[in-house]
Amino acid sequence: xxxxxxxxxxxxxxxxxxxxxxxxxxxxxxxxxxxxxxxxxxxxxxxxxxxxxxxxxxxxxxxxxxxxxxxxxxxxxxxxxxxxxxxxxxxxxxxxxxxxxxxxxxxxxxxxxxxxxxxx
Numbered sequence: 001x002x003x004x005x006x007x008x009x010x011x012x013x014x015x016x017x018x019x020x021x022x023x024x025x026x027x028x029x030x031x032x033x034x035x036x037x038x039x040x041x042x043x044x045x046x047x048x049x050x051x052x053x054x055x056x057x058x059x060x061x062x063x064x065x066x067x068x069x070x071x072x073x074x075x076x077x078x079x080x081x082x083x084x085x086x087x088x089x090x091x092x093x094x095x096x097x098x099x100x101x102x103x104x105x106x107x108x109x110x111x112x113x114x115x116x117x118x119x120x
Contacts, residue, residue: 001026001027001109002024002025002026002027002028002029002032002097002108002109003024003025003026003109004022004023004024004078004095004096004097004109004110004111005022005023005111005112006020006021006022006093006094006095006111006112006113006114007020007021007022007023007114008020008021008114009093009114009115009116010115010116010117011117011118011119012085012116012117012118012119013118013119013120014085014086014087014118014119014120015084015085016085016118017081017082017083017084017085018082018085018116019079019080019081019082020036020079020080020082020093020095020114020116021077021078021079022034022036022077022078022079022080022095022111023076023077024076024077024078024095024097025076026109029076029097030053030073030076031053032053032097032098032099032109033050033051033052033053033097033098033099033100033101034050034051034071034078034095034096034097035047035048035049035050035051035069035095035096035097035098035102035107036048036049036050036069036078036080036093036094036095036096037093037094037096037104037107038089038091038092038093038094038116039091039092039094039113040090040091040092043091045094045104046060047060047102047103047104048060048063048067048080048093049063049067049068049069049080050069050100050101050102051069051070051071051078052100055071056100057069058102060102062088063082063089066082066083066084066085067080067081067082067083068080068081068083069081078095080093080095082116085116085118086118087118087119087120088118089116089118090116090117090118091115091116092113092114092115092116093113093114093115093116094110094111094112094113095110095111096109096110096111097109
């Protein structure tokens, strides 16, 4: 079992930066791929970024070059550094742990989500 708790969301202006954090606890966390998904009102949950246990990373095209995912294995922490934020980045952001994938269904464990709102 893995527990995930996100933090760091908030209201920012377009062009600003924000860093989301996800604290993980539970057995075998280090062996999981971990990622960030987001869900805007009226839309399906979508993949944002993922990082494997071996530190290989993958990003959605919409955030590539602006967002950076990282993990601190020793601290059981996951981060999403977001730069040049746009109003279309507004969503609830979730961290998740599971198998290496871009599909939400392949991630077994989820946090409660943190709201990110980008004003124009």
